[in-house]
Amino acid sequence: MAKWKVTSAALIGMIALTACSNSNNDNGTNPSSSPMAKETASSSSSTSAEAKPVTIVYESWTPYKEDMDKIVAEYKTVHPEVTVDIRLHANFSEYLTAVKTAFASGDAPDLLAFDSPTSLANLKDQIEPIDEYAAKAWGDGWKDKFIHSTLADVSLDGKTMGIPMHISPGGLIWYNKTMLDEYGIVEPKTYDELKKASDTLRQHGKQPLLLGAKDSWIVIDTFQTILNDFAPGKQYDAYAKKIPFTDPDVVKAFDFWKKMFADKVFQDDAFSMTEYMDVYNAFIDTQAGAFESNGAWNLDIYANADLKAKVDATEWGVMPFPDLNGDGKAPPTLSTVGGYALSKSGKNKEAAFEFLKFMTTEKGLQIMMDHFLATPPTKDPVELTVALSPNAKANRDRIGEIVSQTAPVHRGIGNAKVAEKMYEVLSKVAYGKMNGADAAAEVQKTIDSAR
Template identity: 35%
Template sequence: MKKTTIGGLGLGLALSLSLAGCAGQTAPTADSIEVGPATGTLSYESWTPTEATFDTIIEGFTAENPDVELTGTLAPLEDYQTSLQTQLRSGSGPDVFVVSPGAMYNQYREYFEPLDAYAEAFDGEDWADIFNQDALDRAQTDGATFGLPVGYGVAGFLWVNKTLLAEAGVEVPTTYDELVAASEELKAAGIQPIALGGKDAWMNIDYFLAIAASIDKDALYAALEGEGEWTDPALVEAFEIWSGLFTDGVVQDGAIGAATYSDTYDLFTEGKAAFFANGSWNLDMYVNSLDRIAAYDIDAIAMPLPGVDGGAPITGDVSGIVVVNKASKNKGAAYQLASYMSRGEGAQVLLDAFLDFPVTNDGKTPTTAPEESQTARASIETLIETKLAGYRQVPLASVSEALSAALAGVATGDVTGEEAAQRVQDAADNG
């Protein structure tokens, strides 16, 4: 049986379970877990995937487990987070839900069921070997596994429309000076340079992390982990280079007020901008906007930056982490759904829907990717192999919020690099 609902999430959802019933229970061992097809009722909530894609997940999972009744509720991310927080704090909530790595994972981890015993029971002692370890690490804390990763994407590079560049007589830039010069020529030809959705905090953070990693990756990740200072000279310099993207005119006018979806997405797919700041998930434009971009030669390149040979590094992370609610009364079935979506046939459904990169080592690739996407996808794979600096999600929500505000202030010229760094450090110090 399948049922997916879309919209705001109420509190009177199926399987609102009390944590009190779990109090005092000892953690299961692999030997104590009953292995077999999933049965009973099972609920899932998230902001992702789409209704149509999750209906396909339900159909596949219930075909493998005909005695389970799986329902799904999807809502916009902010609505989902608000409702999820309320439910979990009251000891209820869905059996299975999704969190982002980093801040969201850390915020809700106390509500996650540890999954190592379930994984060993259902998938064997070597269950972890199928996963890319970097992806699995994002769902682990202190050696324990609290969820299973789904999808992998990278950010911090530039999409480039080579057709527009050629028509304007501009070479693909490989240095920052070349990027500045190219931007001037493009504007003179009526073409925007980098289309950057600076209204989106996540977008600004993605490109700041790439800039910072190009200067001193160790300093960046030490600060992210709370082991270093955001006032490190390398990170102050990163804020100043971020400012330069705006003062040097390599991003479109009004970038800080533009949204990625759909302001800058439309600029790029409609052939009005030569470059686009967005991550690998933008491969879905070959599905959703192929009619717009089919005539263009589009590729992906490392972002040229001052003093960086070969362009900036990139950052990457899993798209989500599927977790089992600690309060669930059907944890075995819940684990099976998480596994189905992360490493089973459901993972293939998600890859085909989002054109992500796999989190497993079994060679899964999208089966529906249009031929036109292959050049860019191959370039992104090369960037992953040669340019990956580390993860892209900021671990602490307070630091992420402060970094977002600081980057916006620097972009508008209201905040200096030193002031921005100090504001983020203040947030880190205050937790």
Template identity: 30%
Template sequence: MIRNVKKLVAAAGAIAMSVGLFAGCGGSDNSGKDAGVGTKDNPVTLTFWTWQPTDAQWKGMYSAFEKKYPNIKIKWWRTSEMTDYQKKLQTSMAGDEGPDVFGIQTGSMVDEYSRFADDMGKLAAKDMPGWKDKVSNAASKQVTDKNDKLVGMPTITSGSEYILYNKTLLNENGINELPKDYNELVKDTQELKAKGLIPMALGAKDGWHLDDLFVWISNQYGEGDVYKAAEGKAKFTDETFVKTMKAWKKMVDDGIFQEGAVGTSTYPDARDNYFYARKTAFLPTGSWHVSAVLPNDETKGTKVEKDDLGMMEFPKVGDKDSGPTTGVDFALCVNKESKKKEAAMKFVQFMTTGEGQQQWVNTLQGAPVDKDVKVSLPSNTSETAKTSIDLVTKGQSASKLDRKLGYQELNDEIGVQMQNVYTGKTDVNGALKAIEQVNSGLDRK
């Protein structure tokens, strides 16, 4: 189901400028023998490409991994921009220059990268005995392709839509209670705007966040309709989606987001330059950002380092409070061309059912897939943080709604058309017709 290869290969010239990063990739060893787990004099170096964990989170994880496997080195490359990540990964894989290990998330990436990944079920049966008793079955299903191949080992789950808030900054501006509904949210954002702050910092330049919002809102008008439409069993011009896009336009017209949001990326703009810089008290985001409520390296050195931060569910904007969406936000795949699969599976096990899983979960980047792992909070965790963590944990556990749709072209078009509605380039009906045109042309084989 690789539908984007041609246009991505066109970008190969630009990406080839970073050729140094391809050194040591999965297909570079033509010996045909697995390199094993290395020795002190001859260590194995894995290449790992990803968009997460963050630099701060990786530092601790890799340190723990090196202690456990001193003869396995990992050369990682990361970008926080999902579009850049997929562009580089797809192009390099098509040219047999991909990394040994790479990350994917649920949705379109599962089928899109299936042909490049080894069968994780077979690898795990050999190198991770007993994994099925520990790893969430629901999470495993989300990263299984249409041919029943486990494409990657699920690692963490996450969902949307939430709001990261700065309680200290709200209180300083006379807002002492969180908004209980959408109308109160509008009122609060306008009060903040009147005092010179950004109402709510949205990274609307990122299509991935906009299609998250679309899926989340649509379930409030017709629960499950969006998944039916994505499989060709309904149309995106149907009433559910007319209401969805009108709700989006109302959010824009109500001015709850900053001016120029479509030119703002989530990272670093909305998070670092607005929220962490104390220019806004609200950041619409996913469950992964609950990590910021803890005292850790993520906010260290920023203007919110000593503030009381929390997370709330975004108030419903539709007819029904359908709750948050959820899905596997990160799974580890092993390149089928890699000559270092034994070492790669040590890393996969470490991150899924080993110490890496515990370390990552403790940062609250996502919910664990290992059923035996529980979050261990530091002693100085605030009451606001504890309440927020409990809310997100329960919300994600109860959610039955998928965060992502299974076709990247569809996700992309939804994001583009939401941007067009935001800027007034097109109206609601025109946007939905464009989405349905892409939807009706999808290859669903």
């Protein structure tokens, strides 16, 4: 018995070891033990990248893999000597895990991305500002190439930290027009109209306003919009410690948040659903709810091959948040901060910037816009090569209209701890465990202790 065990173990071990070493030789073209033949970080000379083969690593959670593959393939035709290694992650926190480990162990990618003031503020130590590279590539007036607000969003301390992502404001509400028409509901412009619509929908067994409250970002987006209606501009002053967050208008916003839950305007059990995919699926696929709090990026439903049938069969609409505090004005949308950046520890910054340029302002931008259907950050318009359905076009135009009517304001909270506290108190208020004044006070405490 023992012999059988030992010999079989040894046999398996031998087979496995030969398999291991055989496959090790499969890596790359040279089965050498030379540490130079590595793919993860390019080791070739960094001065001129034209003729020498170079590898660039782009790591991010966006755009979609199919788009990225197309971009890389196109780039290969222009720069055959450059190999672009793509590391895409399923979501932002997985991406963050990977790059944090990479930074700490000296294996940083050449290009990375950020999606919010929070991530930008924290990644800045590893990012190389692009001002010089941009000036070299486009001349000194390069900033005019871009819509100025997008540049402001990706800048810190006067330096441009990356090339902006496309413009896609948050703080909108999408709706299922087919369903609203069925129940005789018109696009609500005030909270009373929204509440009435909500009651009607519930009577017919439908959920009103879908909110993926398990995800903190959409809760903050939604509440920031509410805040902007009750206390225009005040939250930003409060984050900057110019005024206290316990301002009465802010407290009113918290009380209103509570009211919305008490009025059952949000769907049942909102906090057990994520925005992606629970609410997204509930809105598009099962169509359990009529409204969805989401941003302009929701336009990509028209590019979703999987749900195409459902999307085409329904008429969709998009609107700003209704007037919540009765002053006749709808709150502005939230302008998203996102950018693609150069890594400070990259060894091929020139080549990396060359690819970045291609990806974000040239053919790459074209490919991405065809999928995102959003507004590019460049002033030159990008003609979509995909055909838009009339409904898609109508909504795209509507978003443009909404954005031009009120200037979008800043989306997100720079300090991560304040953002976390905000989500925490909003949950407590929604569950009736806290009132508005205490919620504002808690957030103020965190603002005070933040640097």
